[in-house]
Amino acid sequence: MEPKNRTRIPQLGKFLDRAEFIGLNRQSLTEITRKLFEEIRNDTITLSPDTDENRLVQLVLSRLDFLCQDLLVPLINATGIVLHTNLGRSPIEKSILDEMQESIGNYCNLEFDITNGKRGERYGHLTKKLSFLLGCEDAIVVNNNASAVFLILNTFASGKETIVSRGELVEIGGSFRVPDVMHASGTQLKEIGTTNKTKASDYLNAITPETAIMMKVHRSNFSIVGFTQEVPFEELIPLAQSKNIIDYYDAGSLSLYDAPYLGDEISARKLFEFAPSLVSFSGDKLLGSVQAGIIAGKKELIKKIKKNQLLRMLRVDKLTMAVLEKTLTRYIKHGPNAIKTHKLLSKSLKCMETQSDIILSHVTHKHKLSIGKTSTYAGGGSLPQHQIESLALIIDDHPKNAENMIKKLRNNGLIARIEKDHVVLDMRSIDDEELLNVASILNTVFEEHQ
Structure with missing residues (x-):
């Protein structure tokens, strides 16, 4: 054939x-x-x-x-969720990336002491700046906060007990469960209290000779309301330290300074005024930097963490170090207004109205858009259930077309959301430099949708 x-x-x-x-x-x-x-x-x-x-x-x-096509591509976040986990959480200022190219693109003193010509301390580049900003004795950085939790528990509580409130045994995105991480670290979980109420006496009554840590966990993506009671970490600190037990707070996400969008959440500066033993949090959430797990607290405890052989598996590379260092430097020199995440979360309604007007002035079919108030969340497990007021461009189309419209926007690199059967572009998460691109995408999609 x-x-x-x-x-x-x-x-x-x-x-x-x-x-x-x-x-x-x-x-x-x-x-x-x-x-x-x-x-x-x-x-x-x-x-x-x-x-x-x-x-x-x-x-x-x-x-x-x-x-050879790049699968990791830039998108415009119009969901209003500034710390959108699926979209990469904290956006990084382009100028920060430009500034770090010279040091990370060449050989650098990552673990080299220029003064004495010998091997240096990898974490020393960040320790002084973190200690200054947080007001703590010492700090170390690993690759994410889950690693930080594991490393702390393994260092101080492997084979011993860790006390945690039953209402804080959380599961967050990616099936990350606190009880499972605790088990993997080698510590024995000792649950106290009930789902909705935990008292100081519950912690005290749970102490045994095997107790190593009193741990508090930020609930991240949910809240317990109604008939509730819990022990704030600032009260847990003296309670634990009076019994020679390590107090540890898995904060998940911390803002360095107070800000209107924080609601009832405590800032890092205020938290460290209570001199906690150990606190860990993410670098790519409210801090506004790159993915990292920041461990801060007592120098003697950080010293012991550095001796844990697991640290080498969890350490960060020069790229992470460089981005984080540049971010911390901006905080020290210029304050939070120099950080994109803070700027987006802090935007006023007036600012967002101006942004909306700029987009409208460059859109051909203006009649298809209207401006309306809305609300959003910080995202990334930060500030659970705390709504942040916002402003949005609403696409005036038949509700049945919403899914098709949001798909067309997505195919053009603009990620929006559906609210009350209409597609909305929430200005909270849109940066000034993206406004003309948003208008261009809208013009393209509206022409196709004719």
Whole structure:
């Protein structure tokens, strides 16, 4: 039987010597070409009978381009959720990324002491700045807050007991469960209180000779309301320290300073006025930097953490160190207004109204948009249930078209949300430099939607 596909397959080595492939990775080209030729032989690809070698070159280059496409692409966040976990949480100022290129693009003193010419302390680049900003004795950084929780428990409570309120045994995104992490760390969980009420006496009554830590966990993405009672961490600190037990707060997310959008949440500066033993929190949430787990507190305890062999598995690289250091430097020199996350969360309604007007002035079909008040959340497990007032551009379209509209926006790189059956672009999470791009995307989508 005559084969379905009559395309002539050239000799592999000679084919790869063609001028179109000069400067490209020959190993990658070989893999792609072999796969293509195999498909031709097995008739698993449909080609016209007159397909020549030039066409085969185009197919190989096309597959190479497809393989090399960046899958991590920039998006415009119009959901209003500033710390949107699925969209990368805290946005980083472009100027910070520009400033760090010189140090991270070349060799640097990551673990080198320039003064004495010997091996240096990796964490020393951040310790002084974190201690200054937080008002603590010492600090260390690992790759995320989950690692920080694990490392602290493993260092001080492996084989011993950790007391935690039953109402704080949380599960957050990605099935991260506090009880499971505690078990993996080697500590024995000792639950106290009830789901809705935990008293100081519950902590005291649970103490045994095996108790190593009194731990408080921020609930992150939910609240318990109604008939409730809990012990604030600032009250747990003296309670634990009076019994020579380590007090530890898994804060999840902390803002360095007080801000209107915090609601009832305590800032890091105020928290450390109570001299806690250990606190850990994320770098890419309210701090407004890169993913990291920041552990801060007593110098003697941080020293013991540094001696834990697990630290090497959890340490951060020079990229994380550089972004975090530049962020901390901005806080020290210019304050929170120099941090994009803080600026977005702090925007006034008047500012958002101005932003909306700028977008409207560049949109052709202005009649399809209206401005309305709304509310949003910080996101990322920060400030649970605390609503933040906001302003949105509302797309005036039939409710049945909302899903189709939000899909078209998404395909153009604009991530919005549906509220009351209408697509809204929440200005809370949109930066000034993105306004014209938003208008351009709206014009494109409205033209397609005619």
